Amino acid sequence: MARVKNEARRALTWLGAIVVGLYAALAIGVVTGGASWTPALALDLAGGREIVLAPTLAEGSDQQIDQADLEQAVDIIRRRIDASGVAEAEISTQGQNIVVALPGNPSEETVDLVRQSAQLQFRPVLVSGAPGATTTDESSADASASAEPSASASAEADATASADASTEPAEGTDASSLDWVTDEVQAKYDALDCTDPENLSGVTPGDPTKADVACDQDGFAKYILGPVEMDGTDVDTATSGPEYNSTGTLTGRYEVRLELTNDGGKKFADITGRIKDLESPRDQFAMVLDGVVISAPSVSTSITGGQASITGSFTQESAQQLANQLKFGALPLTLEVQSEQQISATLGADQLQKGLIAGAIGLLLVVVYSLIQYRALGLVTVGSLAIAGAITYVLIALLSWTIGYRLSLAGVAGLIVAIGVTADSFIVYFERVRDELREGRSLQAAIDHGWRRARRTILASDAINILAAVVLYMLAVGGVRGFAFTLGLTTLVDILVVFLFTHPILMLLSKRPFFARGHKWSGLDPRQLGRDTMYKGRGRIVTGQPTLAERKAAAAGIGAASAPAADETRPEGEEN
Amino acid sequence: MKLNLAQWGNKLHSGEKTYPIVQQRKRWFIVSGVLVALSLLLLFTKGLNPGIDFVGGTEFRVTDTAVTEPAEAQDVVAELAPEATARVTILGDSDVRIQIGVVDTQTARDITTALADAYDVPEEQVSFTQIGPTWGASVGKAAVTSLIVFLVLVTIVMSLYFRAWRMAVAALVALAHDLIITAGVYALVGFEVTPASVIGFLTILGYSLYDTVVVFDKIRENTANLTAQHRYTYDELANLGLNQTLVRSINTSVVALLPVSAILFIGSFLLGAGTLKDISLALFVGMAVGTYSSIFVATPVEVQLRDNEQRIKDHTAKVLELRAAGDTDVAISATGDVRVGAVDKGRHQGAAAQPKRKNRKA
Numbered sequence: 062m063a064r065v066k067n068e069a070r071r072a073l074t075w076l077g078a079i080v081v082g083l084y085a086a087l088a089i090g091v092v093t094g095g096a097s098w099t100p101a102l103a104l105d106l107a108g109g110r111e112i113v114l115a116p117t118l119a120e121g122s123d124q125q126i127d128q129a130d131l132e133q134a135v136d137i138i139r140r141r142i143d144a145s146g147v148a149e150a151e152i153s154t155q156g157q158n159i160v161v162a163l164p165g166n167p168s169e170e171t172v173d174l175v176r177q178s179a180q181l182q183f184r185p186v187l188v189s190g191a192p193g194a195t196t197t198d199e200s201s202a203d204a205s206a207s208a209e210p211s212a213s214a215s216a217e218a219d220a221t222a223s224a225d226a227s228t229e230p231a232e233g234t235d236a237s238s239l240d241w242v243t244d245e246v247q248a249k250y251d252a253l254d255c256t257d258p259e260n261l262s263g264v265t266p267g268d269p270t271k272a273d274v275a276c277d278q279d280g281f282a283k284y285i286l287g288p289v290e291m292d293g294t295d296v297d298t299a300t301s302g303p304e305y306n307s308t309g310t311l312t313g314r315y316e317v318r319l320e321l322t323n324d325g326g327k328k329f330a331d332i333t334g335r336i337k338d339l340e341s342p343r344d345q346f347a348m349v350l351d352g353v354v355i356s357a358p359s360v361s362t363s364i365t366g367g368q369a370s371i372t373g374s375f376t377q378e379s380a381q382q383l384a385n386q387l388k389f390g391a392l393p394l395t396l397e398v399q400s401e402q403q404i405s406a407t408l409g410a411d412q413l414q415k416g417l418i419a420g421a422i423g424l425l426l427v428v429v430y431s432l433i434q435y436r437a438l439g440l441v442t443v444g445s446l447a448i449a450g451a452i453t454y455v456l457i458a459l460l461s462w463t464i465g466y467r468l469s470l471a472g473v474a475g476l477i478v479a480i481g482v483t484a485d486s487f488i489v490y491f492e493r494v495r496d497e498l499r500e501g502r503s504l505q506a507a508i509d510h511g512w513r514r515a516r517r518t519i520l521a522s523d524a525i526n527i528l529a530a531v532v533l534y535m536l537a538v539g540g541v542r543g544f545a546f547t548l549g550l551t552t553l554v555d556i557l558v559v560f561l562f563t564h565p566i567l568m569l570l571s572k573r574p575f576f577a578r579g580h581k582w583s584g585l586d587p588r589q590l591g592r593d594t595m596y597k598g599r600g601r602i603v604t605g606q607p608t609l610a611e612r613k614a615a616a617a618g619i620g621a622a623s624a625p626a627a628d629e630t631r632p633e634g635e636e637n
Numbered sequence: 638m639k640l641n642l643a644q645w646g647n648k649l650h651s652g653e654k655t656y657p658i659v660q661q662r663k664r665w666f667i668v669s670g671v672l673v674a675l676s677l678l679l680l681f682t683k684g685l686n687p688g689i690d691f692v693g694g695t696e697f698r699v700t701d702t703a704v705t706e707p708a709e710a711q712d713v714v715a716e717l718a719p720e721a722t723a724r725v726t727i728l729g730d731s732d733v734r735i736q737i738g739v740v741d742t743q744t745a746r747d748i749t750t751a752l753a754d755a756y757d758v759p760e761e762q763v764s765f766t767q768i769g770p771t772w773g774a775s776v777g778k779a780a781v782t783s784l785i786v787f788l789v790l791v792t793i794v795m796s797l798y799f800r801a802w803r804m805a806v807a808a809l810v811a812l813a814h815d816l817i818i819t820a821g822v823y824a825l826v827g828f829e830v831t832p833a834s835v836i837g838f839l840t841i842l843g844y845s846l847y848d849t850v851v852v853f854d855k856i857r858e859n860t861a862n863l864t865a866q867h868r869y870t871y872d873e874l875a876n877l878g879l880n881q882t883l884v885r886s887i888n889t890s891v892v893a894l895l896p897v898s899a900i901l902f903i904g905s906f907l908l909g910a911g912t913l914k915d916i917s918l919a920l921f922v923g924m925a926v927g928t929y930s931s932i933f934v935a936t937p938v939e940v941q942l943r944d945n946e947q948r949i950k951d952h953t954a955k956v957l958e959l960r961a962a963g964d965t966d967v968a969i970s971a972t973g974d975v976r977v978g979a980v981d982k983g984r985h986q987g988a989a990a991q992p993k994r995k996n997r998k999a
Binding site: 064105108115156157158166169397398399400401402403404405406407408411412415416418419420422423424426427430431434470471473474477478480481482484485488489492495496499514517518521522524525526528529530532533535536541544548590 | 646647650651690698700701732742746749760761762763764765766767768769775776779780782783786787790791794795798832833835836839840842843844846847850851854858881882884885888889891892893894895896897898899900902903904912913916917920993
């Protein structure tokens with residue numbers, strides 16, 4: 062019997078180790094910052110604004126929105142929100158939708174940042190310079206000269222340009238002409254500080270027919286750009302890959318290949334033909350996405366045929382990123398608001414509180430019911446539920462730290478429903494053990510047999526539950542996911558608890574005289590289960606019949622009251 | 638109560654007491670058939686009552702206000718969005734919910750401010766939800782997709798697990814039965830269908846099958862060596878399994894329904910309409926129907942399907958023939974019913990059943 066005890070103790074030790082390990086991990090998270098002892102709450106419990114956006118393509122477009130495009134859109138929204146200074150915004154994709162959750166009561170400007178769609182523009186570079194703002198109120202020529210370490214040409218050109226730059230150039234002026242750099246543009250350029258993250262995303266693009274200023278996306282440079290010459294609709298697609306030289310061998314570098322539409326190819330040929338011979342930086346061509354320059358390659362030959370290759374110091378990732386950005390910019394994509402929800406913090410707190418009350422009542426009812434049904438065995442259910450609760454809690458807290466899981470009201474409902482499903486595993490198990498007792502097995506044999514059969518049933522039915530949870534999680538949207546997540550999580554915890562707690566505890570309890578002898582409050586009393594005789598091992602059976610000695614005693618009128626109890630007939634020393 | 642239920646369970650387990658559910662399956666098929674037909678009729682005539690999440694619209698919610706007069710909200714809406722009709726509901730004792738059709742964002746903001754003013758609460762206490770008309774369609778589409786994928790997967794898993802496609806089919810029939818009746822109840826009472834109710838519906842999927850799997854597992858165990866004996870028919874053994882899991886089915890349903898009813902109670906009386914109420918309502922109806930169907934629909938359907946199998950047909954004929962000839966030793970009660978008992982003979986447990994020696998090393 063030592064074997065059984067060891068097995069049970071080993072399982073319990075494992076469980077203890079897992080629980081301690083999980084809480085230790087969370088404690089480390091809390092100490093090192095980032096984690097919190099309480100799970101993070103979703104918007105419907107914490108209060109805030111949730112906006113669901115569906116990217117839609119313009120009517121008649123035959124392009125497809127793929128995952129990379131969605132991620133690009135999320136990335137753009139995230140940059141904008143981060144730049145606006147809103148902390149803890151959650152932006153994620155769900156299926157084909159983008160869900161933006163903003164805490165608190167965000168301002169209208171912030172909400173508008175989310176709704177805006179990003180545009181890709183191609184503009185010629187007129188002036189480029191160091192990213193910092195020029196605070197001095199000196200003349201523009203000085204400013205750009207000091208800003209630009211390498212391009213003396215631009216400073217010179219600038220000086221000449223600004224001489225008569227108080228007016229807008231006439232229509233039809235060459236887009237690379239420095240006439241576009243008016244005083245106004247120059248002032249804007251001087252004031253632009255590209256070291257401020259606010260200017261690195263979500264900048265509303267200026268008038269496409271005029272010159273504009275923009276930052277490099279990494280904040281390394283700032284530019285004055287000519288009017289828009291091409292936009293996203295001129296781009297067919299963009300890909301990235303290793304660069305081949307003219308003989309077809311790998312150079313070990315990466316390139317981004319840009320494919321233009323017929324129309325775009327013609328425009329591009331014109332532009333490159335015009336700027337290839339200009340001085341630096343006017344031979345550069347800026348691609349502006351969402352008001353930020355994502356790339357500004359210089360052009361050395363005129364590119365005809367609608368295919369361009371951008372090379373440079375790309376890594377595989379940066380090439381991939383640029384290709385994705387260009388491809389995204391090529392989509393005639395608008396973000397349509399599908400639903401918008403503002404939950405006040407008081408409503409959220411109220412819902413959480415009521416949800417917790419509902420859970421507590423549900424738990425209490427289950428506990429009371431299982432105590433009535435299974436008496437002392439019901440305590441095992443209570444213990445198992447407590448362990449399951451402790452594990453689920455720490456898992457949710459850990460997951461909200463590691464993968465940013467947020468507990469929503471639907472998730473809370475999932476947890477409450479899970480109480481029933483978890484308790485059911487114990488019911489299946491206990492009923493099986495009782496069935497075996499009814500067949501006349503001793504408690505230990507009954508637990509052995511019952512466990513083997515119940516285990517299969519529990520695994521099969523839990524598998525169905527997990528399958529449901531996974532399918533719902535993968536395919537559904539919105540609140541359904543939160544629900545599916547907790548349902549799946551608690552089902553896994555259920556399996557863990559049944560294997561590592563309920564079964565081992567029952568094995569250990571079956572050694573206790575209280576259970577082994579089938580005390581009538583133990584819930585495993587064979588007499589209540591319709592068995593008056595029970596095999597006790599070593600060739601002996603226990604019957605409900607009084608022994609000969611008892612019958613005699615009863616006949617003599619002594620001890621009659623205690624006679625019906627079968628306990629007396631049992632030999633001592635069975636419980637080892 | 639405990640004692641009675643346990644004794645009842647004992648009798649069910651031993652076969653001393655048996656409810657002839659499988660034998661009377663025609664009756665239950667009629668009951669379920671009528672219920673399903675009524676539900677379908679209701680669904681097609683009356684239809685479901687979709688919430689604003691499915692048709693689009695705007696919902697405002699004022700929390701924790703001392704003024705709970707619908708008229709205030711009516712006035713605000715009449716003034717700011719004259720073309721919209723407001724549906725105002727008082728939730729609990731301090732919340733007001735106002736639902737109107739689709740309005741533009743600016744109007745929604747104005748109404749929020751006006752409502753805060755009218756109900757004398759800070760603006761933070763006014764929540765609003767605005768749903769575009771396409772959102773509900775995408776939720777619905779996602780739900781249908783998940784439903785189909787889930788059904789296909791579950792059919793495969795169950796066919797593999799039970800090694801019998803008939804069991805999978807029977808479980809799916811029971812599942813369809815549960816979903817249709819739950820939807821029927823929704824149509825009948827006119828509960829609002831929201832995405833939260835859809836969550837509830839989808840959860841019924843898992844629960845209904847879960848419940849059925851447990852019953853089928855016992856039936857499979859009882860009929861594992863069916864053809865090796867000629868005392869009982871497949872019908873009788875399946876019915877025995879059903880009766881043996883009856884106590885568990887009842888316990889399971891009670892335990893599952895208790896937390897759900899707690900949410901339902903809290904959701905409807907303390908919170909008013911909302912996610913909790915919608916989920917728990919669907920679950921409550923679905924679980925109740927699910928318990929019924931795992932007993933009265935799934936198993937009878939499974940037996941019905943099985944009885945068409947040639948192997949089972951032959952076996953049943955043989956058993957009945959032997960019984961008619963009086964060649965079997967089955968116990969027949971006064972009413973002429975066969976008392977179905979264990980199929981396997983008891984066997985000697987051998988040395989394994991003996992207590993182990995003390996202090997022996999493992």
